[in-house]
Amino acid sequence: MVRYPNVLVGYDATVESDRALRWAVEEARLRRLGLLVCHCWRWPYPISHVDYDIEAIVRRMGEHLLDKGMSRAKELAPSVEARGRLMDGPAYAALLHESPEAEVIVVGSHEQGELPVGSTALRLPARARRPVVVVRQAASLHERVVVGVDGSPGGDAALAFAFEVAALRGWSLRAVHGCWEPGAVAESELPLFADAEELARSSSARLERAVALWCDKFPQVEARTSLVVKGPRTALLQASEEADLVVVGDRGTGNVDPLLLGATSSALLQHAPCSVAIVHTERY
Template identity: 30%
Template structure:
């Protein structure tokens, strides 16, 4: 991917989970007419070879394994769209470093939730927390439901009114429009769990008093986006539970959950940043984490 391009980057380690991530990323790139970059890191064997621990034969074997991994990933991508522009990157760095570096010129970085890589490969799944917290573009973590990656259902977005959440809402509308799917906008009024409020619940305002104002604020946050995407059916959901539980519940029926990586915003009590890591570990569908970008 040349400097200045905005394509899709996907990490692979040769595992079944990584293959699903490649397939998902290829479909996104094909639909949006973008190029696809398949990346693989070789940090472990390169470091061992440099320290004299691994022999040259082991290093060459690792390189051959890496070439086979990216070649198979390329085949998987082209099976989705034979005309897709696909390039590969095999870099002597960790998977996290490779993906964070490539994220500087990417539209999106995609990786599987877990995986056991071949010889010399750094397991891509282990890179998820680092990439989600350091990437320069949105990061999609492809999670399965009952052994398959869901392709039907709504796009779900967590809304909290922060600048990062505003970016997540905008991207969620785009994803819903591309996919021809409805958008479920979830605002959880409080991120305070029962354990935290036990014994003090009597001091919380009545829900009947809170709900109308929160509904109004949620509608305001979505209004401008709805005007730009009139094709997207929007469903608003205001819940009393914390955002983690609400979005995990929505992931049971969704094809994608979109969330900001951090930010306590204009709606009282909601902290999406404490939720994004739980989603990439436990959601039942792919999760798109939107990194903060300059206004």
């Protein structure tokens, strides 16, 4: 597993970004990594309108917000080595630019169901090649990680990250497989959906095999499996109601444009009540 030198977090002094900063500081502390706090300022007028005095004021406002984030990070964890970076332009593009050196990227989010199409919380996970944690909750309520398992490379990467998070934070883990997805299986497997018992048996065996490997690597994690004869989106959204973090791959077994997230990942970012981590296949 390749290691990277920092945890990257976007900060803009909103309540949502303060939640993200809290998560990122703790992630950096637990992983014994540095923290990179990034604030992005934007020219609020058409590009054709140039006023260097106003630009200087906007930039100084950005510097002030970044200083506030740095002070907050040091307040939360004095032992974490934190650096700040002021950038201009869209936040998702700036964070993407800094992402190659990040072990984990952390951003804040509005409550579920409120994310606009151009939101950083939607655009960044679709393009970054590092795990992106979209933070919603202010504090841990359940001390549990839920991870989606579907036998895809993305699902395997999600399992690796989920076990790592659970081990670092001392949380329990629940691996969920929503097996009713006939549109995403090979043609040879379609007959299984005519026999519910055989589908459950086959899917359960696949789930147990996938999780067993990580249980051996992380014996300290209290892990259990849940096979749900429903679509993966429904299964994971239900499970996320009793979790602090739900982890999924960027795309599952279906055919998806490589520049887009899968349907399940997108649905969780929009509707999960807890924080969501999107993990890309090549990460693990």
